[in-house]
Amino acid sequence: MRKEKTTSSTVVIDKDGLDLLIKSLRRAGHDVIGPTAPDGAVVYEPIDSIGDLPVGLEDDQDGGHYRLKAATGGKGAKEALFRYVVGPHSWKRYLFPPSQKLWSAEKKDGGWTIDAEQGDPAKQAFIGVRPCELAAMRIQDRVFSGDHYKDRGYAAHRDATLVVAVNCTRAGGTCFCTSMDTGPVASDGYDLALTEISDGKDHRFVVDVGSKRGAKALSKLPQRDATAGDRRAANSRTNAAAKSMGRTMSKNAAKVLRDNPDHPQWTDVAERCLNCANCTMVCPTCFCSNVVDVTTLDGAGAERRRRWDSCFTVDFSYIHGGPIRRDAASRYRQWITHKLSSWHDQFGSSGCTGCGRCITWCPVGIDITAEARTIGARRKTAPKGER
Numbered sequence: 001m002r003k004e005k006t007t008s009s010t011v012v013i014d015k016d017g018l019d020l021l022i023k024s025l026r027r028a029g030h031d032v033i034g035p036t037a038p039d040g041a042v043v044y045e046p047i048d049s050i051g052d053l054p055v056g057l058e059d060d061q062d063g064g065h066y067r068l069k070a071a072t073g074g075k076g077a078k079e080a081l082f083r084y085v086v087g088p089h090s091w092k093r094y095l096f097p098p099s100q101k102l103w104s105a106e107k108k109d110g111g112w113t114i115d116a117e118q119g120d121p122a123k124q125a126f127i128g129v130r131p132c133e134l135a136a137m138r139i140q141d142r143v144f145s146g147d148h149y150k151d152r153g154y155a156a157h158r159d160a161t162l163v164v165a166v167n168c169t170r171a172g173g174t175c176f177c178t179s180m181d182t183g184p185v186a187s188d189g190y191d192l193a194l195t196e197i198s199d200g201k202d203h204r205f206v207v208d209v210g211s212k213r214g215a216k217a218l219s220k221l222p223q224r225d226a227t228a229g230d231r232r233a234a235n236s237r238t239n240a241a242a243k244s245m246g247r248t249m250s251k252n253a254a255k256v257l258r259d260n261p262d263h264p265q266w267t268d269v270a271e272r273c274l275n276c277a278n279c280t281m282v283c284p285t286c287f288c289s290n291v292v293d294v295t296t297l298d299g300a301g302a303e304r305r306r307r308w309d310s311c312f313t314v315d316f317s318y319i320h321g322g323p324i325r326r327d328a329a330s331r332y333r334q335w336i337t338h339k340l341s342s343w344h345d346q347f348g349s350s351g352c353t354g355c356g357r358c359i360t361w362c363p364v365g366i367d368i369t370a371e372a373r374t375i376g377a378r379r380k381t382a383p384k385g386e387r
Contacts (some may be wrong), residue, residue: 034127042087063365065275075200085172090284131183136284277310281360
């Protein structure tokens, strides 16, 4: 949820200060989650110190392509902790888990005992949340904690989570947050926001405070007030990221998709799409799920689990008589039109934050920005086959 802004001055901490922040949060009982790079990709896992962060690594991303490599750009880049952009993980896995037990039941003495799984969530602290990911959290807040429906489990996890954001000083090849107005600088939704400055001579973080909880955590760290030079250095780095986006989303995408349900491009993309659902699995805002009931072999136990699902699976649109969206064209159209167009009507914003994951992790490199642009550029005609 949106954090209360404070009037605290912007301050500066060094690497040791960040390390102390992580360790102090752990001592305070938080499960500290941050970026790690164990197997050639940046993923979010529990961390103990800055030694667990992807030091001196940067990512090379394009359609269907991801490589993590040693950072280029001199000593400062090689010492940087947050030079990467984003990997396949999103923070939603810790707020809206891929598989979550809703309740379990056990048969005893002729009756059933029900465990509703409503215990208090563990305190969490997220380290290294990008501005596009903050925007994704705000979108999921509206989905799960909006006026019409409240998921108590999600809300409890969200309230128990402290968020340390990191402003982007480098853009990836599939990033387009500037055209979605979600980055590269965090505007709200954080407890603390860091801008890393690593130039080979000095390694420091300019820190903005976004909540009283963030101010309390910061108060335990050695710090100094930020100077005008610190602010200029931070702004120059985030401005450079804004100017180097790898992709751009067209401004009229919502209207174009709404007005072209019968465009021939849907058939064209269907011939390339594998229906693997990678795009929805890596997306930080997709929220589709299914509910599965499982019983033990002896019939004495059962549980109900909620699991991530995708509009790309055939059975997702199943009703009596069969699935509504039988072909790949209709399923891709459903996904991109909902994400970029009808999401505005449903939740008051786009469902896309410009992180670029769906482009990078598509095995055949289908590009959501290119598809929206092509549909807007080509004359509308009806496709052959099923619509």
